[in-house]
Amino acid sequence: MTIMKKSLLTFFVALMACVLAKAGDLTTVFFTVEPPMSCENCENKIKKNIRFEKGVKEVEASAKNQIVTVKYDPEKINPDQLIKAFDKIGYKATVVPEGKVNKKAIKDSKSKKPSKCDEGTCHDHKE
Amino acid sequence: MASFCALNAQEPADSASVELGEVVVTQRRVAGSKSKATNSQLISSAELKRAACCNLGESFTTNPSVDVSYNDAATGARQIKLLGLAGTYVQMLTENVPNFRIAAAPYGLGYVAGPWMQSIQVSKGASSVKNGYESITGQINIEFKKPQSDQEYSANGYVDQMGKVEANADANWHLTDTWSTGLLAHWENAFSGHDANNDGFMDMPRVRQLALMDRWAYLGRNYVFQAVGRYIDEKRRSGQHSHTEHISDPYRIDIETHRWEAYTKNAYIFDHDNDGNIALILSGSGHNMDAQYGGKAYKADHQNLYASLMFERKWGEWHALSTGLSFNYDYLWERLRATHDKTDPLSKAKSIEAVSGAYAQYTLDLDKRLLLMAGVRYDYSSVYGSMFTPRFHGRWNPIEALSVHGSIGKGYRSPHPMAENNYLLASSREIIIDSDLHQEEAWNMGAGVSGFFNLCGRPLNLSAEYYYTDFKHQLLIDLETDPHTLYFKNLPGKSYSHTWQIEATYPIIKDLDVTAAWRRTDVKVDYGQGLVQKPLLPRDKWLVTASFAPMMGIWQFDATLTVNGSGRMPTPYRMDNGEMSWGERFKAFPQLSAQVTRNFRHFSIYLGGENLTGYRQPNPIIGAQDPYGPNFDSTLIYGPLHGALVYLGFRYNFTRYN
Numbered sequence: 135m136t137i138m139k140k141s142l143l144t145f146f147v148a149l150m151a152c153v154l155a156k157a158g159d160l161t162t163v164f165f166t167v168e169p170p171m172s173c174e175n176c177e178n179k180i181k182k183n184i185r186f187e188k189g190v191k192e193v194e195a196s197a198k199n200q201i202v203t204v205k206y207d208p209e210k211i212n213p214d215q216l217i218k219a220f221d222k223i224g225y226k227a228t229v230v231p232e233g234k235v236n237k238k239a240i241k242d243s244k245s246k247k248p249s250k251c252d253e254g255t256c257h258d259h260k261e
Numbered sequence: 262m263a264s265f266c267a268l269n270a271q272e273p274a275d276s277a278s279v280e281l282g283e284v285v286v287t288q289r290r291v292a293g294s295k296s297k298a299t300n301s302q303l304i305s306s307a308e309l310k311r312a313a314c315c316n317l318g319e320s321f322t323t324n325p326s327v328d329v330s331y332n333d334a335a336t337g338a339r340q341i342k343l344l345g346l347a348g349t350y351v352q353m354l355t356e357n358v359p360n361f362r363i364a365a366a367p368y369g370l371g372y373v374a375g376p377w378m379q380s381i382q383v384s385k386g387a388s389s390v391k392n393g394y395e396s397i398t399g400q401i402n403i404e405f406k407k408p409q410s411d412q413e414y415s416a417n418g419y420v421d422q423m424g425k426v427e428a429n430a431d432a433n434w435h436l437t438d439t440w441s442t443g444l445l446a447h448w449e450n451a452f453s454g455h456d457a458n459n460d461g462f463m464d465m466p467r468v469r470q471l472a473l474m475d476r477w478a479y480l481g482r483n484y485v486f487q488a489v490g491r492y493i494d495e496k497r498r499s500g501q502h503s504h505t506e507h508i509s510d511p512y513r514i515d516i517e518t519h520r521w522e523a524y525t526k527n528a529y530i531f532d533h534d535n536d537g538n539i540a541l542i543l544s545g546s547g548h549n550m551d552a553q554y555g556g557k558a559y560k561a562d563h564q565n566l567y568a569s570l571m572f573e574r575k576w577g578e579w580h581a582l583s584t585g586l587s588f589n590y591d592y593l594w595e596r597l598r599a600t601h602d603k604t605d606p607l608s609k610a611k612s613i614e615a616v617s618g619a620y621a622q623y624t625l626d627l628d629k630r631l632l633l634m635a636g637v638r639y640d641y642s643s644v645y646g647s648m649f650t651p652r653f654h655g656r657w658n659p660i661e662a663l664s665v666h667g668s669i670g671k672g673y674r675s676p677h678p679m680a681e682n683n684y685l686l687a688s689s690r691e692i693i694i695d696s697d698l699h700q701e702e703a704w705n706m707g708a709g710v711s712g713f714f715n716l717c718g719r720p721l722n723l724s725a726e727y728y729y730t731d732f733k734h735q736l737l738i739d740l741e742t743d744p745h746t747l748y749f750k751n752l753p754g755k756s757y758s759h760t761w762q763i764e765a766t767y768p769i770i771k772d773l774d775v776t777a778a779w780r781r782t783d784v785k786v787d788y789g790q791g792l793v794q795k796p797l798l799p800r801d802k803w804l805v806t807a808s809f810a811p812m813m814g815i816w817q818f819d820a821t822l823t824v825n826g827s828g829r830m831p832t833p834y835r836m837d838n839g840e841m842s843w844g845e846r847f848k849a850f851p852q853l854s855a856q857v858t859r860n861f862r863h864f865s866i867y868l869g870g871e872n873l874t875g876y877r878q879p880n881p882i883i884g885a886q887d888p889y890g891p892n893f894d895s896t897l898i899y900g901p902l903h904g905a906l907v908y909l910g911f912r913y914n915f916t917r918y919n
Contacts, residue, residue: 175371179306185813186862194814224918255379255410 145217161208164218164235167220171197183223201235203229210231210254230255273885276497295664298624298654299388299635300709300726303327306380306860311808311819312856313869315419315427315449317403318370320381322854322871323821325764325778325804327383327401329370333552334881334895335499335514335904337466338367338684343385344728345758345798349674349681350703352388352396355403356489357542358524359393362549363593364563365520366681372493372520374447374472376417376429378914379404386707386728387652387670390620390636391571391583394650397672397703398730398757398758405489407479408433408443413916421908424453426751439481447472456502457904458877460885462895464903466514487526494519500555501888512888516552516685537574542567554686555889556601561680562594562847581624587640597693599829601889614675615643632656640673645700648673667708674701676736685738689884690747690891699751702733722766732756741788742794744834744842745891754787759857772814775807794829797899799849801826817858819869824851828899836892842883847899850876864893865912875905 148238160188173179175194178257184193194203213229220227294301304324312322318339321327328342341348353361353369361369381403389399412435419427426449433443449470454463472493479486490563495518501511524544531537548563566917570586591614596607618640625633638650659665676698685692709726739748764778782801784795794800806821827849835844856869878900884892 181813183862185815190813204764222918223916255407 137230159207159209160205162203162205162232163213163216164203164230164232165216166200166230167202167225167227169198169225170185171202172194173197178223179223179256180220184216184219185218187219192215202228279663292695295631295656295658295711296629298632298656298666299384300654300666300668300707301382301384304383304899306379309375309378309863310858310867310912311817312821312854312908313419313421313867313871314637316375317369317373317378317381320375320378322823323776323804323806323819325392325776325780325802326385326762328682328802331898331902332682333687333720334368334898335466335896336367336514336516336684336877337371337487337497337499339370339467340367341370341401342798343383344705344730344760346398346730346785346793350397350672350730352392352400354392354400354521355412355434356401356405356524356526357392358544359395359567360522360546362395362682363564363591364550364561364679365546366455367684368497368516370516371468371470371495373473374429375447376415377445377447377474379406379410379430385726386654386668387672387705389634389654390622390638390650390652391585393587393589393618394638394640394648394671396675396729397701398728399703403743403799405474405476406431406433406443406445408441408476409435409480409695411916411918413914414914416913417910419908419910422457423451423903425449425451427910432445435621435918439479441478441480443474443476445476447473450782454499454502455903458879458881460506460882461501462512462882462885463499463502466497468495468497468814470495483639484529485526486530486668489522491522494521506513510889512555514552514554516550518551519549520546522546532574535575538572540571540573541571542569542571544568546663552683552686556603557685557686558596558598558599558607560596560607560678561683562592563680564592566590578628579626581626582621583624583867584621585618585619587618587620589618590614590728591675591682593677597679601667612677613643614645617876618648622659630658632658636882642675642700645673645675648700649713662714663710663712665708665710666705669704669706671704673703676701676738676749678736678738682749684739684749685896686897688747689889689891690740690745692747692749694749695751697751698736698749699734701735703735704733705730716767723764724904726761728758728760730758737786737788739788739791740831740896742790743752744831750789752787755792757784759783772811773807773809775805778802780804796831797847797897799825799828799899801849815860816824817860818856820853820855822851822853824849825900830899831897842892843897845879847878850900853900863913863915868908869908869914871906871908872901872903874906877901877904 174197177197180195181193184190184204185199189207190204192205217227309320312321318329329339330342332338334338341351349366350358379400384400386399388396391769391852400516412433414432417429428448431445435440437443449468451467454467457464457527458461474491476489497516500513501508524542526542528538528540544567546565550561552559569585569587571583573583574583594610595610598605598607606723612850618637618638620636622634622636634654636652640648650671654668656664656666678694707728709724711724713720732752736753737750739750743750760782763781765774765831768774781800784798786795803824809818827846827847830843833845836842851874853873854871855873856867858865858867881898881902883894884890887893
């Protein structure tokens with residue numbers, strides 16, 4: 135292989151490595167929300183809105199465990215901005231440290247009595 | 262198996278549920294409720310957005326249990342079929358108030374705009390006695406967008422290849438902590454009539470409709486109040502195409518409808534700890550319809566008043582009782598001319614029926630492991646006398662992954678042949694109505710099992726069920742005995758339906774959900790010459806529906822393929838030219854629909870197609886060349902009437918969270 139081709143190949147591999155490294159460079163953060171999610175409709179409300187925040191790659195919400203999991207690109211967004219995004223849709227979000235996810239989720243889901251969820255929507259506006 | 266799973270291996274999710282060592286149960290947009298004794302399915306607005314779903318009649322494309330078909334080739338009247346039986350045996354409710362009865366039944370599915378709906382609940386089998394005695398094969402309850410939900414402004418626009426344009430808009434406001442109000446509007450119009458099969462008739466009717474709904478809600482701690490008013494104005498035009506100007510007296514169908522509905526719900530909660538409450542529902546409706554079928558005419562004025570007083574309370578965690586009184590008043594004024602001679606006078610008929618009733622329903626809920634619901638109703642009709650309606654539902658969930666359910670119950674319906682079936686005037690058949698029609702009466706029973714198990718770390722949902730409906734008395738719409746006559750008569754012998762259905766749902770890969778279902782219906786009726794297979798009904802139905810929503814659902818791809826099996830036509834006859842009027846059976850046919858949606862934060866745009874395989878029932882209108890002649894019949898419909906149809910739409914939504 136000529137030196138030209140070798141250089142191009144090296145450059146290409148390095149570029150791919152950078153791109154792949156960047157693609158894998160996602161951070162995960164866990165939130166609990168107030169008011170708590172009562173049912174699947176509330177999970178969907180959160181997912182449907184948070185997904186449009188720039189830098190968010192994955193959103194999962196679990197009413198059962200009262201945890202919202204967000205995978206994001208730290209170069210485009212940070213947890214504080216995500217908290218503001220929750221605020222825009224009427225939720226007060228709190229970051230849960232990863233080590234505390236198990237216990238806090240279980241404890242919180244048992245202690246908070248979920249408010250009634252209408253058939254087909256999330257909470258009524260009156261709690 | 263291991264290598265198959267490896268092919269589909271995903272990276273372990275970071276979600277807490279995996280760390281907790283639990284199985285993530287994917288919840289579908291169509292949720293079968295395992296926490297209710299009845300066999301109910303909730304169709305959410307997310308599921309409705311998988312297809313164009315312009316109105317209720319188009320909201321079941323992806324559902325294997327409910328079929329929607331056209332009654333005839335001319336008027337566009339659509340009917341639901343559940344458990345192989347006509348939609349009239351399904352009780353329609355809007356927010357748990359009986360609706361679309363009698364005169365509103367033929368076109369009722371078109372009176373509910375898709376974007377107005379929050380959810381649809383489909384219950385199969387006899388259903389709860391709370392809403393009356395009229396459900397035989399099931400209940401469909403539509404919940405509209407509520408004023409107390411998140412405040413939003415919404416708009417929707419739709420246009421399709423056939424020249425139909427639709428616009429919807431709705432908004433709601435929270436006026437105070439307790440008062441909220443909402444306004445919903447719908448408008449549609451069709452700008453041209455198509456005739457793709459060149460039989461001289463418009464393939465689909467041109468419908469112009471305006472509908473408005475105004476609603477108010479008061480949600481106090483001890484008192485809850487709701488008031489809703491709705492008005493629908495519709496003009497439906499069909500028949501021989503306007504391009505056929507050389508015809509001196511074109512056969513035209515014109516149907517003009519004005520409908521208003523209003524109801525209030527009042528609930529007083531006297532015991533919060535035990536969900537003790539007393540509720541009063543008052544509802545009224547007025548329906549005025551003026552239909553012309555060539556020279557034949559049918560006019561109907563139906564007024565209804567309904568009141569229901571209910572008392573409910575729980576005892577401990579396990580026991581609940583619901584009991585109540587109801588009163589229903591129907592006033593129907595009909596005028597009919599069954600010939601094309603416009604000088605013939607209209608015959609008149611008036612019917613009044615007042616029904617008072619009482620019910621009691623006991624529910625046992627043993628921690629959702631065992632649910633039993635037993636109800637009895639007694640009603641007295643001023644026309645038909647006493648009705649006794651017992652209903653029983655049971656569900657056993659021995660483990661989280663398995664659920665077994667069963668039900669048995671009775672239902673009744675008062676017969677209104679012309680009001681519910683006047684679209685049958687779009688034929689040359691002579692109409693003969695029995696003078697002494699009995700009230701319809703049937704038993705329904707069914708059982709089923711559903712569950713899930715893990716396949717490669719994802720849940721495979723399976724369900725199987727069987728239903729049997731047996732009529733003791735039935736109003737027969739007899740197209741069978743004589744091809745030139747339509748008889749409305751009492752059932753002389755047996756009439757029953759067996760339905761078997763199996764369904765499987767599985768997320769094949771991440772973001773891709775697939776549902777496959779097979780349903781067999783065996784419906785036999787005795788029209789007077791012994792039991793025959795009910796005509797125009799496919800025996801089998803296969804359905805596969807897939808939904809792919811990558812990138813957190815920002816893009817969505819939906820497709821549904823349905824294959825309707827073959828079935829029987831009514832007995833054919835030999836025409837003057839020696840040919841048989843139609844074949845003895847119709848062949849199986851496929852239907853494919855697909856849609857692509859791109860979602861933005863406040864906006865979404867969708868492009869889709871219906872009946873993409875282009876299958877159209879050949880010769881849906883018999884004798885189309887001579888609609889005033891003796892062979893004209895547009896009511897023998899078993900398949901789609903239009904070919905492939907492409908549509909485009911947008912949805913706008915701005916929610917004000919506070």
